[in-house]
Amino acid sequence: MNYIYFNTEYVGQSDTIKTIPNGYIDKTICGCGLTSLALENNQNTIIAVPTKALVYNKVNQYPNKRFNGLICGVYGGIKKEDITKYVETQNKLNMPYKIMVTYDSFYKCSDFFNNADKIIIDESDQLLKYTKLKIDNKYNDTDVITYLYNICEQYKNKVSFISATPIPLIYMPKWIADLPQYKFIFDNTTKVVPILLKRTYPFKALKEEIILPIELNGSVIIGDRKITKCIIFINSVENITKIIKESKLNKNDVAILCGDTLRNDIKIKGYNRIDNVNRLPKYTFITSSGFEGIDLVDKEAINIVVSNTSKNCQMINLLTDLKQATSRQRDKSNPNYNRYIYIYNQNNFSKSEKELLTIIDDTKKQLKDNCSLLAELIQNNDNRYISTSIRFNESATFTTYTLLNKETKCYEINENAFNADKYFILETRKQFTKGFDVISSFEIQPIKVAAPKNISPYSYNSLLTKYKDSLYNKDIEFSEYEKQTENYKIIHLYYVKYNSFTNNSTYAKNMIKLYNDDFNRIKYEVREMLPNGVYNKKDVKDAVNNLYKQYGIKRKFNFNDLKNEFNITYTETQRRITIL
DSSP states (O other): OEEEEESSSSGGGOSSOSSOOSEEEEOOSTTSSHHHHHHHSSSOEEEEESOHHHHHHHHTTOSOSSOOSOOEEEOTTOOHHHHHHHHHHHHHTTOOOEEEEEGGGGGGGGGGTTTOSEEEETTGGGGGGGTTOBOOGGGTTSBHHHHHHHHHHHTGGGEEEEESSOOOGGGSOGGGGGSOEEEEEESSOOOOEEEEEEOSSHHHHIIIIIIHHHHHHSOEEETTEEESOEEEEOSOHHHHHHHHHHTTOOGGGEEEEOOOOHHHHHHTTTSEEOOOTTSOOSEEEEOGGGTSSOOBOOSSOEEEEEEOTTSGGGOOOTTTHHHHHHTOBOOTTSTTTTEEEEEEOOOOOSSOHHHHHHHHHHHHHHHHHHHHHHHHHHHTTOTHHHHHHHHHHTSHHHHHHEEEOTTTOOEEEOHHHHHHHHHHHHTGGGGTTTSOOGGGGSSSOOEEOOOOGGGGGGSHHHHHHHHHHHTTOTTOOOOHHHHHSHHHHHHHHHHHHHSSOOSOHHHHHHHHTTSOOHHHHHHHHHHHHSOSEEEEHHHHHHHHHHHHHHTTOOOOOOTHIIIIISOOOEEEETTEEEEO
């Protein structure tokens, strides 16, 4: 291990390094300016990052006083010709090219790998998360991360993997362990104190203990902080919009940062996406798309991380996401700069570590047998290969954990996908298996805030009894605070829709969800509008754009919508589309 010491806050302020060294780098802290160094030096640089939001965030910061040049952002919709044009312009200006590209668009930079001085894999702790993501139809024999690893191995003399929470090398391809390893040590760091709210229902606690008091009183005291403005990290778009609606927040007080997909556009319909990180509203909601590397600037907002450890899609990973989320604040004049609120619950996994690892091993053995069978059939020119291959590919497990070798035409095990699962079980999962003691995860003593004792009058059963009584006694009224609670709204909505009551709040919520599903309605209308047949490409585009407009969705039609969201297979020839 090579240690590099800094006595400055940002890497660029030091004379220690002028370029990022090749190898596997543990930068130890987020926001140390390492990415900025790569973007602002005189080297031709390609930087791969997990999300489009991170590309947007960095690209929009340039040109500036430190670097009077443009950054080329590459993601879905950007073509190779666009990159070529940018590079040619930079060459004419005698300036280095700086390309920031999402992992899944990395292949678009293939023409520039040879001439690049540096290839940087930023936020490399996220690599395992994307191992099961296919690139596109042109590269359907591999996945995003396998392609990225192959390119990096080919150019390993110029590659740097960077993270503040690097993945242990045992979960990475073996060749990476041979790269030089670096750990950055900073003298000038700020310890962040967590304010812990351990709650049975984290999202309910966020709404009733923080958001509603701010709405009613203008502020709320949590721990040792007076809170008037929030940056809220929740890894669930559905829960974000649910909280916004149930709290009846003014849409002008809300902005959301989440993945750029049709599904998300439908879920956040009527609310603004973040368009300026220097001008945040009262409530800024961010999903995992904003955990990595994004810079947020505000003089009063406090970071709030909400983790429901009972559901993986909503869980904030202590090893990576929590550290990322809590370091997004960049304005040191903010009195809440060294604080954040962590709202969480506890969960015991239903299966032991040994049981889960056995499942992985059994799955791997079965898939190896399947791959061997297909290899044997193709070697013997057996016609059963086609039908057997189709049958295997109808299995989500087979397609997720195998790759097609273009040269041999045989399937192989995707080791990266299995490593991703093992990493979660053996590393991340350890944080939660014994009830999840969050205190042991921090270097300093946190501030613990007990649940308020006045929650019981707002329980589901208490409000249900009062609601029933109010139907026959007009003197019984609900306060504004009671009306804002989730339980009151569930009771009221269920009664409005079904004209009855149920003592089971979970049942009531599930029954309410049966109403108003715009996403499935749009899927149905597209299928009705485009039955099997041959269509002009422009006609399809215009028809679906009109449908989006009818539903109030701010989105321009992308042909991937048909493939990804509506499960429609299509082929494209001479600007005509055949829908099968």
